[in-house]
Structure formats: C-alpha cells, structure tokens
Amino acid sequence: MKISTVKTDKALIINIEEAEANFSKSDQFKELVFQEIEKGHHQLIISFKQVDYLDSSFLGAVVAVLKYLIPLQGKLVLVELNADIKNLFELTRLDKVFEIKKDINEASNIF
Amino acid sequence: MNNKILLVDDEVLQLKIMERLLKSDGYQCISVTSVQEAELVLKNQIPDLIISDYEMPEANGFVFREKLLKNDALKNVPFLFLTSFNQEDLVQKGLDLQALDYIPKNIPPSQLLAKINNLMNTVHEQYQKSLSEIKNIAKKLNLSNIPPKAPLLKHFEIHYFNQSYQNHPGGDFIDFIKINERYTIMVLGDVMGKKWGAWFFSFSFLSYIRSAVRICVLDGNLCLSEILHKINKVIYADDFLKDIFSTLSMVLVDDEEAKITYAGAGDLPLLKFSHQHQGLLSHQSDGILLGFLENSTFSEQDITFEVGEEAYLVSDGMIDFEVNAVKKSDINLLKKRLYDLKISGKSTEEIKEILFNKEVSQIDDCSFIIIKRK
Numbered sequence: 241m242k243i244s245t246v247k248t249d250k251a252l253i254i255n256i257e258e259a260e261a262n263f264s265k266s267d268q269f270k271e272l273v274f275q276e277i278e279k280g281h282h283q284l285i286i287s288f289k290q291v292d293y294l295d296s297s298f299l300g301a302v303v304a305v306l307k308y309l310i311p312l313q314g315k316l317v318l319v320e321l322n323a324d325i326k327n328l329f330e331l332t333r334l335d336k337v338f339e340i341k342k343d344i345n346e347a348s349n350i351f
Numbered sequence: 352m353n354n355k356i357l358l359v360d361d362e363v364l365q366l367k368i369m370e371r372l373l374k375s376d377g378y379q380c381i382s383v384t385s386v387q388e389a390e391l392v393l394k395n396q397i398p399d400l401i402i403s404d405y406e407m408p409e410a411n412g413f414v415f416r417e418k419l420l421k422n423d424a425l426k427n428v429p430f431l432f433l434t435s436f437n438q439e440d441l442v443q444k445g446l447d448l449q450a451l452d453y454i455p456k457n458i459p460p461s462q463l464l465a466k467i468n469n470l471m472n473t474v475h476e477q478y479q480k481s482l483s484e485i486k487n488i489a490k491k492l493n494l495s496n497i498p499p500k501a502p503l504l505k506h507f508e509i510h511y512f513n514q515s516y517q518n519h520p521g522g523d524f525i526d527f528i529k530i531n532e533r534y535t536i537m538v539l540g541d542v543m544g545k546k547w548g549a550w551f552f553s554f555s556f557l558s559y560i561r562s563a564v565r566i567c568v569l570d571g572n573l574c575l576s577e578i579l580h581k582i583n584k585v586i587y588a589d590d591f592l593k594d595i596f597s598t599l600s601m602v603l604v605d606d607e608e609a610k611i612t613y614a615g616a617g618d619l620p621l622l623k624f625s626h627q628h629q630g631l632l633s634h635q636s637d638g639i640l641l642g643f644l645e646n647s648t649f650s651e652q653d654i655t656f657e658v659g660e661e662a663y664l665v666s667d668g669m670i671d672f673e674v675n676a677v678k679k680s681d682i683n684l685l686k687k688r689l690y691d692l693k694i695s696g697k698s699t700e701e702i703k704e705i706l707f708n709k710e711v712s713q714i715d716d717c718s719f720i721i722i723k724r725k
Contacts, residue, residue, distance in 0.1 A: 241394060264396065293678040296667050300543025304594040307643060328680050332617045333639055
C-alpha cells in the first residue's frame, strides 16, 4: 500500500498511490493515516486521483478515518474522485457525511 | 483452487523455464528477478506459493525468507527454495527457515511439477478441512449469517441467493424474522470487509439486529425507523465494533395488506420491477452506515405491489464488475441486466443462474433477495 503526503500550511494532503484501493490494502491504509493523525495532523485532504476502483473494504477504512477525526475536531476532505467512486459515495449516502471537493485547490479553501 | 505462484530468481532464463513448466499445468506465475522486486509485488498481492532462488545479488533467498517470517501477512504463505547451492549446511538452514522444501535446480521437470502439485493439493485440502471445521463449529453454535430457507408467505414469494467470494465466508448476511402470521422482517446487510474478518463481525451485527427486532416487537413496535435507530445506537456504543461498519436493508412485509415497508442504512437502493415502467425503479433509503453516527435517522417508505411485480435487495458485491481486467462498481449495469432478464421472461431460477454464473467475474461476496407479489 503506497501513499505519499504533502504538508501545506492548511492541511496534510494524502495521495493514495494505488490504482486499485481494495481489501488487501485497506487495513494498512487505515493504519498509515491513523499514524499521521497521531502525529497531530487533524486537517486532512485525501486525494483519489490515482484510484480507478475502490471496494467496500477500503471505503470502510476511509469511513473509519473520518470517525477517528470527529472527536478530535479534525476535518477530512476527499478530492479527485472519479465518476464511479463518487457515485459509490452517493449511493451509500456517504456524500452526506464526507466533504467531497473537485480538487486540492477547492478543498484548501474550506480550511 | 488457488494457483498463483511468485517466482524469485535473478536468472531470467531459469524464470522463463519455470514459468513455461508451471503455466503448462495451469498455474499463474509472477516472475521477479530480485528480492526487492518480490517485496514490491507482495505489497499488493499475496500469492499461494513462493519459489525462491538462494543466491541473488543484494539480498539472498535466506534474507528474503527471514523478512517474510517477520511479516504476519506473509509468514504462512508456502515457501520453497529452488537453487543450485545444495551444500548440506545450506539445505539445513533453508529448512530451518520453515521452507517446505529445498529443491536442487537440476531436478527433472516432471518431479519438480509433481512436488509442487502435491504441495498445493495438501495446502488446499488442509484449508478446506479447516474451513469445514469452523463451519461445523459455527453450525453447532447456531451461528449462521445466511438462513436455511425463505419464509412461505400468502401474498409474496421470497427467493434469496448468496455467493461467497473465492469460497471464503464473507461479510454479507441475510435473515428472515417471522413476527407472526401477518408480519415478517427481512434483513440484508454487508459488513465492510472481506473474507474471515467480515464473516466474524457479521455475527455481532446479526445478534444486535435480532435482539433489537425482538425487543421492539415485544413492545408492540414494528416501526423500522425506530428499530434501526436502536440497532445503530447499540452498535455505535460497542467499542469492539468501533472501526467496523455495516450496511443494512430492512423490509417489513405485511402479508395481510400485501405491502412492504422499507428502510436502510448506507445500503444500495431497493430495486423494483414493474411492467408499467421502462427499467427498474430505485427506492433509496436515507440512513447512514450502522455505527458511524450516534444519532442517525432512518426514514421508512411504503412500497405497494401489483400482482407479478418484484422488489430486489442487493449487496454491493452485486454491482462490482470486472470487464477486461478493469474493475468497476456500476448499479446501472445491474439494473439493466435484471430488467432485460425480467422482460425476456426468465424465471427466478434462470435469473439466479445467469447472475451467479461461474463464468462471470465476481470480485466480492454477493447477496440478493427477491420479493415477488403473487
């Protein structure tokens, strides 16, 4: 499971560097993001730019990250979702609980 | 049967020979020329067997094996050494590193293939035996996430199907809770995750769901909104499930009035086939995944039926497709396929056969409930 991070003055950008975000990577992804949160990064942008397909296990990991951030008064914005992935968030009503923005610029404006 | 083999050898010719031999016997091979490359592959997938050379530049086969043994996800993947270095002390060290065998490269190909086949068969048989033992224990403990049969109702025919992913138990669960002669509650849920983890957690969710339904019914309450609200509350409060989420579709069948009420949590829409409409209708619920928020609302909606109309509850595995090695989630594709099958006059059994055909690439466990108005 590969991610890369970029720190800006407003948030930590986490790029998922996988075309397929699936069951075999979901636990590791969750742990990697939890580690960043524990380091004090509570304002996060997760970019799905390189992700073509996301399964429900990985979706569960992203939900777990948001749930972990809520009591810490953190913020999580998801960006650069392809049409299929965006549709999956809408189908499962997760678009109501996540902030979903088109790109990093748009996401940065809300911090 | 599992058949993916990772081959690690710095000699490209040796890799080509092995690939040819193994592919001729139906195995899939991933070939890499160094331990570093092997580690990159293993970050993304877990093979069913690893065959590694001993002497390689930078890191040798023993270093590779030692690293694997320290990795919980990889230490149990069957491992063989295949090498020209066959001094006794090396053979002993390889076997001490829990390699299943230490094979000389000059072994005749037919013998090498026989060894690999025997090993894979043994691993497969052992897996099936363990799976069967766990399933038997689950049965004895009355743990089942899929019921043995559908309820028989006056005004509705109920059919349901569940197909596990790669023969592993999964996180989908179905239950039919008969309240009395008039009312039956049906649930279809999907714990987010795959295989064993999701399977175990599905029992926790099912226990809460069954308890909440029974408690509400004892209070004379058949309101799905309230039942779901209670289920969500207890799941949210359970620390054991704090990182685990589940979708849930819940349907209350009124067999006297011949109607159903539906509510859901993070689930895919209930789909309905009606002769009056082109295409399937979607009835979307408004609840969020169970366990995510402490206070969620779950609105219920009444769905009426004409004779012959059908409603479908589906888990997310039903909308995951793999076409030309590209995976995607597409509910519209499922809706189109189902609608086309219905208007072509296919029976429920035929629809099941077509949807769960082994030729169709399945990438998650799939569950499906059909509610047909008689």
